[in-house]
Amino acid sequence: MITVEVAYALPHEQKIIAVQVEEGCTAYEAVIKSRIAEVFSQIDPENDPMGIFGKAIKDPKKEIMKAGDRIEIYRPLIADPKEARAKRAAKLKAQKEKEAQDTDS
Known part of the structure; x- marks a missing residue:
């Protein structure tokens, strides 16, 4: 097991959730496991762009996480x-x- 973080921020509120995932877990799987979409109903893990430490990732369903990574879910501009x-x-x-x-x- 490894620990990664899932982050989402609004102008006046942010949340970073640490989550234990299996090695080989994807960014998408970590977001689902974090249950952050239950905290912020506007999050759509199927469509929202994501990044790791500010660097956009093309396909969250294929991006393998490393221990200590922080997945950021981006809001529309x-x-x-x-x-x-x-x-x-x-x-x-x-x-x-x-x-x-x-x-x-």
Whole structure:
């Protein structure tokens, strides 16, 4: 038996569950065994993307776990990161232009 962790985080709440699994266990099997989907009903182990220590894994049903691994279940993005950065940059630029106009007056 080995110990792995299963993690899920919301903006104001996170849970990391340590679980004992058989050697050769997959990431998907560890998530199911952890029963984390009973804590967070929005988790869909069949479809949610997963990673190990921040590195995405392609197929959780084939990814073999090692002792000490932490499986992370990812939530869908609320906004496209590139789009969010572009909006922040545009807002900052407009703010600087307004400040420049105010000092010129």
